[in-house]
Amino acid sequence: MKKILFVTSEAHPFIKTGGLADVSGSLPKALAELGQDIKIIMPYYQAIKTFSKVYVRCSLRIDNRDIKILETHMPGSLIAVWLIDCPEFFQQAGNPYVDELGNPWSNNAERFALLCQIAVEVAMNRAQLDWQADIVHCNDWQTGLVPALLSLEDNRPACIFTIHNLAYQGLFPSSVLTSLNLPGQLWQPEGLEFHSMLSFIKGGLVYADRITTVSPSYAQEIQNAEFGYGLEGLLSHHNERLLGIINGIDVNEWNPETDSYLHKHYNSDTLNQKQDNKTALQNQLSLPINNNIPLIGLISRLVEQKGIDLILDCLPELLTMPVQFVLLGSGDKVYEQQLHHLMDLHPGKMSITIGYNEALAHLIEAGADIFLMPSRFEPCGLNQMYSQRYGTIPIVRKTGGLADTVIDSIPETIANNTATGVVFNAANASALMEAIKRTLILYDMCDIWEDMQKNAMSADFSWQQSAKQYLALYNTILPLKRH
Structure with missing residues (x-):
């Protein structure tokens, strides 16, 4: 049994702004189920929800x-969550x-x-908790100073150190060094300095x-300029220490056979x-x-990263076809306004819900084709x-x-019964529109479509798979000599 300290800035169901919270809520549970002693540490925000006694x-x-x-x-486990x-x-x-x-908090550098x-x-067992970690697992820039200080x-x-999204790096002016009281030997180009700024993620x-x-x-992508955000050289230099492990999903929360948000439960044998x-x-x-009529769903932040502009470019043509389109999300106000305008032009074909609604998210995953x-x-x-998992083709x-x-x-994948979705390459509207048209053709081929649904539903995206890979990784680094 290893003692693992899981350091994060958010964790579901306590507080969530994105996928990091899902990972922080699920991976520790999967590791605990594999017999590990894991503790989560995170800030005690005003908006945090707790589900049992806090002391x-x-x-x-x-x-x-x-x-x-x-x-x-x-909730539902014995994992201690330590709130700062x-x-x-x-x-x-x-x-x-x-x-x-x-607006970002002006003191984010000091907070994190x-x-x-x-x-x-x-x-380091200096907090009167009578517990010393074997492994410290840090997540995203908010925790980047932990490896540096250790x-x-x-x-x-x-x-x-796990990168969930390299686009967010925790960059601050060097003037914050005074208030952070960081050891001077960390402030160097080979350390926390990045173009004369303090970079948490570099830690x-x-x-x-x-x-x-x-x-x-x-x-692989973050070792190239397009996705490296200026850090591709550093990542390439350290690529022998870099590994990709696919996230899992909570297969209990996202299960069409038991999902409490659904109108009717189903599985791959009862797809009707x-x-x-x-x-x-x-x-x-x-x-x-x-x-x-095929119903197309989308749940997303309305930002360029998610390709919302590509969808907006496709929608005028798409909505002339026999389809329905539903969207749940929020983000850039310009995109929100454009979507509402299109909905006004196409009543009965399009529904836009701005914000986030967990119940509607589950129903879209189950109800969309x-x-x-x-x-x-x-x-x-x-x-x-x-x-x-819900038999909805992505x-x-x-x-x-x-x-x-x-x-x-x-x-080839249709013939050998492995196809689970439709994939396109170029980040432009014409490539997306071609993929949509290809999907609509497959939708009309009932036997092939049902096979794709069953293939998709049989894939194993559980956290157990990911947790085993993390555990194997922990085992490789524990014998390393600590100075």
């Missing part, structure tokens, strides 16, 4: 601040990274440096024993009952009830895996985790 475990003094570490538990209670930093209204107006400092104290410790734990990339990212294809969810979705969104995910880049992606661009989890429907 004070210890108090620390860091940089003249009195900090409490609270303990609660992950610092009201000055974490008790304001807003989400973990931005205020109520959507504190998370990192306390994680190091806990990992590098200065004797007899330190082994350290993993993870330079100092961790192993770097992982959330799909094998993304691990999927239609009841399509009818329920059409009814809920005031679309004409029609089982024969086709799911669109034309991301320009996608480190892993989850919705393409949810869709396959259309994806060949990038990152989308390329690793969807098998394109070409003559």
Whole structure:
């Protein structure tokens, strides 16, 4: 049994802004099921939801601040969650990274440096918790200072740093160095300095024993200029320490046989009952009830990364076809306005829901026939895996985790019964439109379509697969000599 400290800025179901929270809520549970002693540490935000008793475990003094570490538990498990209670930093209204107006917190460097400092104290058994980590598993830029600070410790734990999205790097002006009180030897071009700025993510990339990212294809892509965001040279230099492990999904939460949000449960042997969810979705969104017309779904942040502009370019032509289109998401206000304008022009063919609604997300995955995910880049992606589990055929661009989890429907894969979706290459509207037309042709080929649905539903996207790979990785680094 290994003692693993899992350091994160968010975890579902406590607080969630994106896929990092899903990973932080699921991977520790899968590792615990494999017999590991894992603890999660994260900030105690004002917006956090707790599901069991919360109590004070210890108090620390860091940089003249009195900090409490609270303990609660992950719902449905015995995993302890340690919450860093610092009201000055974490008790304001807003989400973990931005205020109520959507602006980044002005003291984000100080806030997440504190998370990192306390994680190091806990990992080194200096926090009165009587627990010392064998492995510290850090996630994204908010935790990047942990490997850097641990590098200065004797007899330190082994350290993993996972990149969930390299586009977000935690870059701050060098002037914050004074308030962060970081050891001077870390401030160098081979350390935390990046073009005269402080880079939190470089702390993870330079100092961790192993770097992982959330799909094998993304691990390759970030070593190139298009996806490397200026760090491709560093990642290429350290590529012997870089590994891609595909994220899993919560197969209990996303299960069409038991999903409480569905109108009718179904599996690959009762696919006809999927239609009841399509009818329920059409009814809920005031679309004409029609089982024969293909219903295309999309759940996404409305930002360029997700290819929303490509979809907007395709929609005028797509909506002349016998299809329905439903979208759930929020983001760029210009995209939101364009979508609403198109909905006004095509009543009865299109439904737009701005915001996020968990119940509607599940019903879209079950009720749609086709799911669109034309991301320009996608480190892993989850919705393409949810869709396959629900027998909803994904259309994806060949990038990152989308390329690793969807098998394109070409003559060979249709013939050998492995096709699970439709994949296209170029990040432009004509390539996406061609993929949509190809999918609509397959939709009319009932036997082939049903085979694709069954192939997709039989894929194993469970966290157990990913957790075993992480555990194997932990085993490779534990024998390394710690200085």
